[in-house]
Amino acid sequence: MSDEIRSAIDFYERHPISAEIIKAKLLAARGTLTGITPDELYPHDQDHYGGLAANDALAQRAGITQGTRVADFCAGLGGPARYLSARYGADVTGIELTPARVKGAAELTALAGLSDRVRVIEGNVMAAPLPDASVDAVVSQEALLHVPDKAKTLSEAFRILKAGGRLAFTDWVAHRPLSQADADLMWAGMAATNLYDIAAYTKLIEAAGFTVTSVDDLTAEWAEILQARLAMYQKLRGETLAAGTASGHDAFYESYVRFVELVSEGTLGGARFAGVKG
Numbered sequence: 001m002s003d004e005i006r007s008a009i010d011f012y013e014r015h016p017i018s019a020e021i022i023k024a025k026l027l028a029a030r031g032t033l034t035g036i037t038p039d040e041l042y043p044h045d046q047d048h049y050g051g052l053a054a055n056d057a058l059a060q061r062a063g064i065t066q067g068t069r070v071a072d073f074c075a076g077l078g079g080p081a082r083y084l085s086a087r088y089g090a091d092v093t094g095i096e097l098t099p100a101r102v103k104g105a106a107e108l109t110a111l112a113g114l115s116d117r118v119r120v121i122e123g124n125v126m127a128a129p130l131p132d133a134s135v136d137a138v139v140s141q142e143a144l145l146h147v148p149d150k151a152k153t154l155s156e157a158f159r160i161l162k163a164g165g166r167l168a169f170t171d172w173v174a175h176r177p178l179s180q181a182d183a184d185l186m187w188a189g190m191a192a193t194n195l196y197d198i199a200a201y202t203k204l205i206e207a208a209g210f211t212v213t214s215v216d217d218l219t220a221e222w223a224e225i226l227q228a229r230l231a232m233y234q235k236l237r238g239e240t241l242a243a244g245t246a247s248g249h250d251a252f253y254e255s256y257v258r259f260v261e262l263v264s265e266g267t268l269g270g271a272r273f274a275g276v277k278g
């Protein structure tokens with residue numbers, strides 16, 4: 001197992017957003033875990049920037065409607081997968097590296113009554129465990145930053161898509177190279193590996209075989225969102241410590257403060273890419 005893969009698993013095994021804290025919060029708020037609706041999970045289970053609106057933006061670009069077969073690369077606890085199914089009627093297979101997240105996704109999906117059309121399977125998106133030409137859409141959010149071989153990952157997305165299938169994803173981008181100190185901090189705190197600028201990332205998508213249909217620079221949007229997300233994490237740290245669930249490591253909180261600065265100053269940022277196979 002490579003350092004990048006080991007670090008991503010280690011980071012997410014300790015991440016403060018976990019199925020355990022979500023269940024503890026729901027239990028405290030409603031007294032039982034029976035009869036939970038997908039909507040009740042959304043304030044807790046979307047581990048990306050921009051919440052449900054970010055899912056809608058991807059759904060629109062990926063052409064997701066009733067019955068669309070979707071693969072969600074790096075699905076986490078399955079929050080976006082459940083939303084795409086509950087809101088649009090999609091059948092979603094998430095691919096997720098970290099075993100604790102695969103288990104947590106199954107628990108939350110069962111609680112929300114969506115197990116018949118949402119599943120998160122354990123796997124590495126650099127070798128996606130799905131057959132050729134088996135899905136209509138591939139989506140992903142704020143995850144490929146952890147994946148060392150993005151070219152291979154994009155080729156895997158291309159392979160599993162049917163002809164005419166669509167790719168839509170968001171990820172970190174580096175508008176300027178990071179200093180070594182910042183690169184080290186992003187690696188130690190958030191398992192962030194090689195990052196690209198928007199032009200280089202677009203070329204990678206094209207090199208995998210896609211026709212790129214849209215590219216949106218989300219940096220200004222993220223600069224605002226991330227201030228609130230940092231405050232959310234600082235509050236969540238106390239909540240997880242009180243509940244006895246995974247609470248994140250010190251380097252995570254240190255690196256997040258610097259991450260927010262780097263996005264505010266425009267060194268790091270985010271982008272949404274969309275493309276079509278054929």
Ligand SMILES: C[S@@+](CC[C@H](N)C(=O)[O-])C[C@H]1O[C@@H](n2cnc3c(N)ncnc32)[C@H](O)[C@@H]1O
Binds near residue numbers: 009078101142143
């Ligand atoms: C920031 S979370 C995003 C989760 C989900 N997309 C969401 O928006 O809620 C990133 C996820 O990517 C997963 N991941 C990282 N590297 C991966 C890889 N090579 N293959 C599959 N999943 C990976 C992590 O385990 C983590 O759950």
